[in-house]
Structures are given as structure tokens and as C-alpha cells.
Amino acid sequence: MIVAFSVTPLGVGEDVGEYVADAVRVVRASGLPNRTDAMFTSIEGEWDEVMDVVRRAVAAVEARAPRVSLVLKADIRAGVTDGLTSKVETVERHLAS
Numbered sequence: 001m002i003v004a005f006s007v008t009p010l011g012v013g014e015d016v017g018e019y020v021a022d023a024v025r026v027v028r029a030s031g032l033p034n035r036t037d038a039m040f041t042s043i044e045g046e047w048d049e050v051m052d053v054v055r056r057a058v059a060a061v062e063a064r065a066p067r068v069s070l071v072l073k074a075d076i077r078a079g080v081t082d083g084l085t086s087k088v089e090t091v092e093r094h095l096a097s
Contacts, residue, residue, distance in 0.1 A: 002043070002074070002075040003051075003073070003074045003075075004040040005042075005043075005054055005070065006039060006041070006071040007058055007070055008020070009061050009067070010065065010066070010067035010068065010069055011066040019064060023057035026057040027041050032044060032053060033084050042084055044082075044084050
């Protein structure tokens, strides 16, 4: 499965990059395939391991912020591996033709 999620601290002001970095550190330390862009962090793995990483990423932000917003989108598809790369490659292939 691939999960794209965004963790946003609330009540800490406009500059939230430092808090978001705490969540991204958790994701990167997990060892699961992941990618971060301007809006979301995507992570790929089995349900339990991915959801555990999301939970820990939220907890890392929650430890420093009075309130946390979580947005999560999941692509649950058995038997697919390396979806983070292959899905993008498919789109790029269609753009090139």
C-alpha cells in the first residue's frame, strides 16, 4: 500500500517547517520507501508498518504542538511493490509519447 499524508501542527504560528521536519525524520528513519514533496509525504509498505509510521510521525509533531491536523490518502492494492516509482514512471511514459 501507498499512503500519502500530511501532518500539520496547529497553534504554533505560520512557520511549521521545523515541526513537519520532525514527522519526516520519523518516516525516513523507518526504512520504508518514501518521498516528500511540498504538500505530502508518501510511504510504501504493509498496512501495519505504514500506519505505525504515520502514528509515530503524528506523535512527533504532537509532542511539540497543542493540536495536530492529519490528512491521509491510501492506495491499497495487494501484490504491488515499488508503486512509488512505477506509478510515476507510467505517467512519464505517457507524457513522453
